[in-house]
Amino acid sequence: METHPLYGELKITRKKSGYSRGKNGYEHILFATLNILIEEGYNSISFRNIAKACDMNVGNVNYYFSSKQELIRQLLEAIIGHYEDEFDKSLDQDGIAAEDRLRAYITIVLEDIKTKKTTRLFPELWVLANQDSFVADRVEALYRRARTYLNKIILDLNPDLPAKERETLALFLSASMEGMTTFAGYNKPWADHMELIINITTKSFLDLVKNITVNDISALSNSKKS
Amino acid sequence: METHPLYGELKITRKKSGYSRGKNGYEHILFATLNILIEEGYNSISFRNIAKACDMNVGNVNYYFSSKQELIRQLLEAIIGHYEDEFDKSLDQDGIAAEDRLRAYITIVLEDIKTKKTTRLFPELWVLANQDSFVADRVEALYRRARTYLNKIILDLNPDLPAKERETLALFLSASMEGMTTFAGYNKPWADHMELIINITTKSFLDLVKNITVNDISALSNSKKS
DNA sequence: TATTATTTTGGTCAATCGTACTATTTTAAT
DNA sequence: ATTAAAATAGTACGATTGACCAAAATAATA
Structure with a gap:
């Protein structure tokens, strides 16, 4: 996941623990969604779009985020949280x-x-x-x-x-x-x-x-x- | 159409002439779409949403605007054109x-x-x-x-x-x-x-x-x- | 009134969407 | 080696979308 182009642009605070593979999947989805949001806008965000970008199945995206609203809110929290951290650091x-x-x-x-x-x-x-x-x-x-x-x-x-x-x-x-x-x-x-x-x-x-x-x-x- | 709440907020320049009934339908669609854009945002704009707001059939909306892109562009032209006119007037x-x-x-x-x-x-x-x-x-x-x-x-x-x-x-x-x-x-x-x-x-x-x-x-x- | 042009209706179509569900595979701990 | 948890794949359902089309209704004209 450190290889993702947008790595470091999100403040990810995962609640549940799990296998390292799951952590990667979770973060990969967030980075992919962020990328779609930046490149194509909010309207283009869909579970299938995200799955394709992650080389993942649709059901798996839904496994990590049980609803689209949940995904969007966690993404926005990660986005804004990162801006706050960067701001304080600077x-x-x-x-x-x-x-x-x-x-x-x-x-x-x-x-x-x-x-x-x-x-x-x-x-x-x-x-x-x-x-x-x-x-x-x-x-x-x-x-x-x-x-x-x-x-x-x-x-x-x-x-x-x-x-x-x-x-x-x-x-x-x-x-x-x-x-x-x-x-x-x-x-x-x-x-x-x-x-x-x-x-x-x-x-x-x-x-x-x-x-x-x-x-x-x-x-x-x-x-x-x- | 003069009774629409947003009447006067668009600069409508219809190209083709037709029956007065058609002119009303054309303008009604634009005002309804503008209203949806203001109240619910771009994502909520759909032919069926517009048709419902106009008390009109879906196919009829598509008759006036052969594609959604066409509708959006004419709406934006009417919106921005009106801002320009108001600006010059003020x-x-x-x-x-x-x-x-x-x-x-x-x-x-x-x-x-x-x-x-x-x-x-x-x-x-x-x-x-x-x-x-x-x-x-x-x-x-x-x-x-x-x-x-x-x-x-x-x-x-x-x-x-x-x-x-x-x-x-x-x-x-x-x-x-x-x-x-x-x-x-x-x-x-x-x-x-x-x-x-x-x-x-x-x-x-x-x-x-x-x-x-x-x-x-x-x-x-x-x-x-x- | 008859004819023609315009507007309106209602239905269909394929594509896409979020979501739920099951089955299978992978992983980590015992 | 066994087992339970976690992750992944696959599929299917109901709903919505933009778009197309033929028929019907309406309005203007001759």
């Missing part, structure tokens, strides 16, 4: 200046968006979240964790900003970067301009976070301009 | 200061993102674009048109910014707003904070567009900070 840099942490954050997220996996996967997650509250909750938890880092950075760079405004600003920064996915992601029209986009994002976010005040954005200020 | 304000045009642009886009239609539709479009180049091209054309307005505004507010940087900045602004869809769209966790998000966006974009220079973001400046 961003636990203590003792680094807040400004540099923000620079690193931007680069890590936007470089990741350029990968085929992230470009293809996240729009699928957004669609699934619109129809399945289980997915919606899990995706929301992922983004909430991602924002905790932004909130700390903003707190360091702009201590006077109240909590509500800080958290909404973190949401704005995170959502803003996510928006690049469909424009500058893998094989997208602006993929070649990602370096410039990263520079614009960095310049924009640094100025914004450091200088923004409550008066700039509070609800009262919807009539006057600075 | 933003042809001549004689208004560039800064106010940017404010209006932000408000219009982000308020539209709050609607159920846009919140549900665009993630579906992004996914479809990943698998169907016809959809990818059509969606890209829509966004390209949207950026023409941003490019004019940037040109007014920051005449010294070269074309490449200006166009990439327009892309950044547009993508940034699109990113709010899955966070602050209809029924999303941050929907109630959209007013604050609009204020943050306005503050951020105005400062950025007015003050950014080539030196801030050009490829050379990846080692030094201001």
Whole structure:
């Protein structure tokens, strides 16, 4: 299973123990399903498709996952869990200046968006979240964790900003970067301009976070301009 | 057909003429399909689903649209065409200061993102674009048109910014707003904070567009900070 | 009214789907 | 070597899908 092209891209937490052969089969199915999801989209996922990709029988796939919903949920858990782990691993840099942490954050997220996996996967997650509250909750938890880092950075760079405004600003920064996915992601029209986009994002976010005040954005200020 | 809940949300350009009855059937199918797409997602679209929603026979749906691909493409054309028309209608304000045009642009886009239609539709479009180049091209054309307005505004507010940087900045602004869809769209966790998000966006974009220079973001400046 | 074009119906078809079930083979422990 | 558990293969069922087709119903026209 270490030979699978997508090996290392899932956080697999198998509950029941079994033979090593079974462990391989279980993981092989998850990797194959992930691959189909990336290459052909959610609609193309079927037990028979998966079985063919695993050189396995349909009944065997059903032996590991008693229902399609079960398979999809375990796959999404493995996908999102891996993103969370990678995120924590990339961003636990203590003792680094807040400004540099923000620079690193931007680069890590936007470089990741350029990968085929992230470009293809996240729009699928957004669609699934619109129809399945289980997915919606899990995706929301992922983004909430991602924002905790932004909130700390903003707190360091702009201590006077109240909590509500800080958290909404973190949401704005995170959502803003996510928006690049469909424009500058893998094989997208602006993929070649990602370096410039990263520079614009960095310049924009640094100025914004450091200088923004409550008066700039509070609800009262919807009539006057600075 | 004027009684359909989604009446006015599609730009329908029927090619063949026929009896008025046929025109109604044709449009009814498109509106019903749009409704299914919004409420249940692309996966739930089927000839039989549509027929039931139209109180029509399955074969009749197939009579109007000889294939599902044909139906989907005409629907997407009607959807995107309508967005383009609405966009042009909302933003042809001549004689208004560039800064106010940017404010209006932000408000219009982000308020539209709050609607159920846009919140549900665009993630579906992004996914479809990943698998169907016809959809990818059509969606890209829509966004390209949207950026023409941003490019004019940037040109007014920051005449010294070269074309490449200006166009990439327009892309950044547009993508940034699109990113709010899955966070602050209809029924999303941050929907109630959209007013604050609009204020943050306005503050951020105005400062950025007015003050950014080539030196801030050009490829050379990846080692030094201001 | 008779004729023609258009719309609608109802049914059929092969393909695919998720799932359940049994039988067989493989594996690990005794 | 025996045995029980685990894994695999194979098959079959009911449901749904896109699509096709002939007949019937409707509308416009001469």
